Amino acid sequence: MNNDEIRVSLLKRSRASKNERWGKLISGACITIIIGVVVSIFYFVASKGLATFFEDKVNLWKFLTGTVWNPSAKDAQGNPQLGALPMIVGSFSVTFLAAIIATPFAIGAAVFMTEISPRLGKKVLQPVIELLVGIPSVVYGFIGLSVVVPFVRHLFGGSGFGILSGTFVLFVMILPTVTSMTVDALNAVPRAYREASLALGATRWQTIYKVVLRASISGIITAVVFGMSRAFGEALAVQMVIGNAMLLPQNLISPASTLTSVLTMGMGNSVMGSLSNNALWSLALLLLIMPLIFNILIRWIGKKGAMRS
């Protein structure tokens, strides 16, 4: 055989190595697109949301603490009335209340699934929780509207729309998420811990309460914070039951609103680029920042938990 031919074929890239480069290129391109999407979400929402403060010169502090939301009218000094406090209070109250109610139930169910009866847990509760996750949020909203709202109205009077109804709906919505994450946290506790405690003569409940739950506390808190981040961003189900009144909520059964509910109701009714539209984008920016804060919180808790063990 000609020496040159061998030389050429040895120095040329083989088909496999060309394939390899293509494969790397294609998969790299896919990841680049995803990163591009993340960056552009932040860029677009931030540029729109910050326009309220930089172009329309709205005071950030007044925006966060004002209680009157009426973008089309101006107050006595001629400043636009953009007070987002009612929505912020609404969002945080439904989130925290839902988390407060959901946490004991989630921990109880998770303990049942890991410590009391793993067999029933896997056969019955696991599928139940998976099904609960699968139900779409509008369906939760519809059930909230046709069951929870009349129930609250019947029990406490008023219209039935309000923070309490929103809390109930969110409670059911975040319960499965928090439960399954808590189960993971409990399963991560080494078996030896339980055996050591039982060998010391502790009852099952003492073992659960004094050993297992304490060893997995950072995992449980992470689960709850994650559930809260879910609850904070939930839009339609809450919007359907909260009453959509842009007032500072007086009590749990008076109509209120959340950041998400104002956005879903208002975005269609305002003109792009107008002040009221920019103000809505500022709310969206708040909604974008909160999951970030929750995320950082989760990481921080995870790190603290990891250091101790």
Add this chain to the structure above:
Amino acid sequence: MTPRKWDKVATVVLYMISIFIIFVLAFLLLYILITGLPHVSWHFITGKSSSFQAGGGIGVQLFNSIYLLVLAMIISVPLSLGAGIWLSEYAPKNWVTSLIRNAIEILSSLPSVVVGLFGFLVFSIQMNFGFSILSGALALTVFNLPLLTRKVEDSLQAIHYTQREAGYALGLSRWETVIHVVVPAALPGIITGMILGMGRIFGEAAALIYTAGQSSPPLDFSNWNPLYIASPLNPMRSAETLAVHIWKINSEGIIPDATQVSAASSAVLVLFVLLLNFLARYVGNRLYAHLTGVKERN
């Protein structure tokens, strides 16, 4: 109270909590099915929706939901496969990779409303797609990508490294090993994840209100040319999906039978999602059994 009595009390309480959760699910499902199913008929599933009178159907909405689902999956499956392969097989262990992972995590934790608004701003307005199926499918892709990518990466990571080494030992390149060895072995997990993702997309409404729109123009089901304006396949027409329809008739609608229509639509929606969940489990297990010869996956 002795510790032993406390133990008994705690056990009873834990049982009660578990029963309560099961009761909640049973109530939800029974409520939807009992109030909704009597209203579901062939006429309801295929009929046109009405804006004012009672007796409207959900035919167009159901079609829109399925069409959007298909389009969104067509866009997001290849992207998430590529991204998952990169993360699992090619990603170097450095700060750039961990930054990318964090970015994907953040994308998956964003509220769907924000994703919808982003889609509205970028796809509907900047790219001039308007309220269209295309904008909706792209928004759903953004919403779905992080979870699918994670699922693909996890499934690929679960494949033992000896399988890759066997591929390299046979003289395959890394890419060939991935395509011919690792991805087929990870297929059950990937497919399960994809079908579950479909269930999520099918029920999603918040991301679609301002991208796919809240109205459905009259459709001509005899003309399937995608370029024809009233064609069901035209990706540039606005399309109200089933989930959006439920939201709309409950919050803004004025039809007199809103409760029945939304109960029936919810029933259809929930049955579809449940079907997808069972399908995911079934297909995953069958595929696993087919590929490995092991009967039961734990």
